[in-house]
Amino acid sequence: MTATATPTGHTGATKTMTMVAAINDALDIALAADDAVHIFGEDVGVMGGVFRATDGLQARYGEERVFDTPLAEAAIVGMGIGMSLAGLKPVAEIQFAGFLYPALDQILSHLGRYRHRTRSRYHLPMVIRAPYGGGVHTPEQHADSPEAILAHTPGVKVVIPSTPADAKGLLLSAINDPDPVFFFEAIKLYRSMKEDVPTGDYRVPIGKARMVTEGDDVTVICYGGMVEVAQKAAAAAAQAGIGVEVIDLRTLVPMDTDTIITSVAKTGRAVIVTEAPRTAGFHSEIAAVIAEEAIEHLRAPIVRVTGFDAPYPPFTAVEDVYRPNPLRVAKAIRQVMDY
Amino acid sequence: MTATATPTGHTGATKTMTMVAAINDALDIALAADDAVHIFGEDVGVMGGVFRATDGLQARYGEERVFDTPLAEAAIVGMGIGMSLAGLKPVAEIQFAGFLYPALDQILSHLGRYRHRTRSRYHLPMVIRAPYGGGVHTPEQHADSPEAILAHTPGVKVVIPSTPADAKGLLLSAINDPDPVFFFEAIKLYRSMKEDVPTGDYRVPIGKARMVTEGDDVTVICYGGMVEVAQKAAAAAAQAGIGVEVIDLRTLVPMDTDTIITSVAKTGRAVIVTEAPRTAGFHSEIAAVIAEEAIEHLRAPIVRVTGFDAPYPPFTAVEDVYRPNPLRVAKAIRQVMDY
């Protein structure tokens, strides 16, 4: 367990928490604050979720507000859409991000289109939470990172926190957002990190990136489970006298382009880190935006450090070859410095 | 109807065909050549498909080789996977690309992973055809361009032809490919264009881009329904003395990076055109690859001309605002020239 500092700017009371505890806290606060909030999914009720994110909530808020559904992801999302239409604020859990796939029809065909089709006669204030990513030897097909698919879906927001405090603050913003929000939680971070998390109704705005470290030489853009990886690489680079600016995007949609462009304008070098497959990942979008808006500042190629164009390996012995590690990021930093 | 020239390099007999006729011809040849080929989908049998791509094939090859399925896309793809496992070569039609979504679980969870999981004990020689894209006032949700989702899925290939001859040659290559291939057909092109198509078993290799026009000033990269749009913009630019090199990617996975990089190294300017939504589209991947591999040659930002971050509009009166047209591409060409 590493402990990080209290979130910048917050002055109220705090409590030391893991990310999963911070998520549980946010859900608790949302349930208490608004009767419209309903939580459901597979095993979220009696058992409190396979990662315990909803632990204790059914006991506190009853079987109507926090409930187990049958095992069918399309219906979980589809039902949530219907609940939203009728005025509730559904917060659905999908057990693993890779099990969102059966629900993609409901998501691509409806979740992102409802406000647009109905010219705001209806809107869908729904949150879909899902653990994502690798690094902890989960079983086969339990380590996918499908955020690019959602980011490419007009009408849905995509949020991916990298610290306990951000997880709480962003989740409360997501639940209070009038539009659908995907909230992906890096499995690797659920319990590996603790920090002081503000108590009470703490919000982190959707759409604002976080400057993790400042530096003049290279901008490293990342989110979720890759932030700690980038931080380690930045620390190593600092030893070698290279100033790395690590930007935690926090939200992919809407993306905080200004923060990225300002940083790249300063450093002239960009490295992007995600654990999704290489081709057409969200890293490619970040690179495209930089190439479109900051080309005159670039002093080196934009380098992507990502998973590979193969399925996330079900062979745990070599899992860490696939998922970017600090060494690979450090190598990319050297590469753009040496260019 | 515009007529284009005979495909470069081919010397045998040809016949003038629309794209849909060329596709029908390719399917006919594949069915005749190999008993393992089976065609199925919604309305493909008796009726010959809503666009008539399979017209006459059931009559010629019987109800076992060419058949209608119940209305369920996940099962169409899932059944195809099982048929592939057992040695057949399924060629499934999904009625519109936007109706692939219910099948995405089978695709993301299995179609792209089977060879990898089983270490080539099994492989899936399946082709999935689907009409895609806009421009012809189809009903709501019938004009989607989901190619980026598939391109981001390891283990599947993605092919998108832009001419009748290419459609035939690429489809025959796809059916003979040992791995799963998505074959997206621009609805706009089905009947709007005729050209001389080689008769018999004509193949165009998967993975090789096509140089549509040559030029020294700007590289325009596109595929499918956007090729004719880019061509018109290039013709307009030529009037103004600007040499545009239009590259028709033909296949997104595997992508012919060499052709792109060689061209951009020459022109120093890149414009990318697709009709998919802006954020995290396949255009972003193309931009990222250029920014990674050809940065030193770039003399201007990489500009993407695409659909917008909204659903494809169901309001036909303004449909053409969404879908890139020659004027928008021409504007982008001017923009990178004037930079």
Add this chain to the structure above:
Amino acid sequence: MTPDTRPAAPQPHAPAESQDTAPGYAAAQAAYDAAQQDTTMVQCLAPDGSVVREDLLPEPETRLELYRQMRRARHFDERGWVLYRQGRLGVFPPFGGMEASQVGTAAALTKDDWLFPTYRDTGAALTLGLPIARTLAYWRTSPHGWHMPADLKVLPFYIPIATQYPQAVGAALAERRQGTRNVAMAFIGDGGSSEGDFHEALNFAGALNAPCVFILQNNGWAISVPTRAQTRATDLSRRADGYGIPGVRVDGNDALATYHVTREAVERARSGGGPTLIETVTYRVKPHTVADDPSRYRSEADTASWDAKDPVTRLRTHLLNAGLMTEAREAELLAEIAAEFEAALAEADSYPEPTPAEILDHVFAEPTPQLKKQRAEILAEHAAPNQKEQA
């Protein structure tokens, strides 16, 4: 393993029908017709309009109102064809011949209930109060066709097949959680009932006791695929058994029967009894859409037999025979309906065309920076579009 040569135990249920070849299309109509004879199908009026179940007859005013709504629906369908041929309406899926299935069911709802229609369910939507002008606007692809009136819980027509079913469960459950007695009704076709969403929704509704009424309109065809090729089942209402919920099969060309069984289902849902599946057995006598040519996949004879079962004629005969309506009163009614339609058409004609930048409106409550930028791109390209039009 040594083969077991002893005699087989009897199958507990649904014994196998041995069938060595895949079902061919030739058998489709025959099997379908045989299923019509199913004695469990609820019927109130015989095709000739005579009463077969006196005990199921709704009140006279209800019967008259059902007739009026069926006539409104039929008028829409008939005028729609003409408008389409005149280029004044886009391609739309006709539903003439299915009015009893759509009107009789939707009539069992109130305006506090939810209606999830498919593209073919104009008749149901009009019955619950969707303005004709908006419906015309939808098929003209005007944005006004999607923006539903504030006092109605009718959703815009669903295009991706079956997706409305799980959503209806959610709306129904939300009503219950909020303590109302409102219900949700969702429509689907015989083809649509093959999609996974159909199954998941029925199971969710049963497990969560959602006040949902699921209408499965079995009209014999999914574009070119007959029901017989869609499934080996001949009674789709029996699917309800697999979810532990009631299933009802009803003559879908008998508005009094569809109204009766739907009212029961609605009442059960309102009072906490959970969901019901209702299969309305009807026929798509029209082409799939006004642009479809059914001769490519079926013969005229297929549809001819259904003319004698026409739902509008059936109820009309009953009302005249029962002395509930005179021909004179009917003529008045038709004139009212025609006038209502023409007024709606004029209203639809008055809707302005969307402006280019509208394609980026209503993506989020607050446009993202990306959308603002893209909007500026569009505005730059399409400067002052209204002025252009005026010029």
Add this chain to the structure above:
Amino acid sequence: MTPDTRPAAPQPHAPAESQDTAPGYAAAQAAYDAAQQDTTMVQCLAPDGSVVREDLLPEPETRLELYRQMRRARHFDERGWVLYRQGRLGVFPPFGGMEASQVGTAAALTKDDWLFPTYRDTGAALTLGLPIARTLAYWRTSPHGWHMPADLKVLPFYIPIATQYPQAVGAALAERRQGTRNVAMAFIGDGGSSEGDFHEALNFAGALNAPCVFILQNNGWAISVPTRAQTRATDLSRRADGYGIPGVRVDGNDALATYHVTREAVERARSGGGPTLIETVTYRVKPHTVADDPSRYRSEADTASWDAKDPVTRLRTHLLNAGLMTEAREAELLAEIAAEFEAALAEADSYPEPTPAEILDHVFAEPTPQLKKQRAEILAEHAAPNQKEQA
């Protein structure tokens, strides 16, 4: 609309059970137990091992072979727990107590047939011949666990729930199209039967007459969710009716009964009679996985009642009573099974670890330029990994 106040017509089938609150977990076990009493459930041996259906008894050799396979399966499960605790096996889903459901069904196949197992169906896979060493390798996440022997049509365990069902239809149909008599068998759980893929597959198999045998293992739980909260249905085999195919409910702790009904279904499929759905009624007496703690969602009492129904004990008692096996012969058998397992364990221990670049192998028959480049990146980063390990 005027409310209709006349009496309701009787429902054709499945009358509504009025239930004003959503089903709570307290009721789960009771409802489940009640369903066990269902008289349509096929049973051959009573829980105490006495014969209830003499006419269904398979040949003696078959009974002995079923016992041997159940013992092999149980041995795997028991040794698996020990190996897991020793850190010699990864997290796996135990199946002890479900051997009759897995072995009795798979034993009705030959090696020319297809088997689509879920992660919990090790017992079925071993029965059809999947080498124990490969199965251990799978749960050690070694690539050797996925590469199935060339002479077997057993697919690697399916993780995304229900996805195997439509695939089994495809394999079955392909066999038929190629003129063989081979069939495909697919497994699913009570939880999995809520997914859309379940429905689509059964319907496709019926409509296309695919020679498929669908095994639905109802073991009472989907992780922490009891069957009663999964669905309002109490007899899942009745779902078959909705597809016009035979459905059978069988005592899933009675290997002779599961074998009997499956053999019938397999024979029917082979001879062109199409698919069958078989619900094996059993219980997950073990935790969801060896890492799960069921006390978080159920009480020990839930499982205790199932000890008396243990499938291995049941068949053992019968074989001893019937004089088909002596205790001495059984001891020999157990020794053989243990020896076979230890040899397999040694083989699994000998499998080499995968090398880093192997994660990019087998994506396509021919690596794309992108994959070649990425492979070079990996090789550069992990130079000579084998030498590193040796050093």
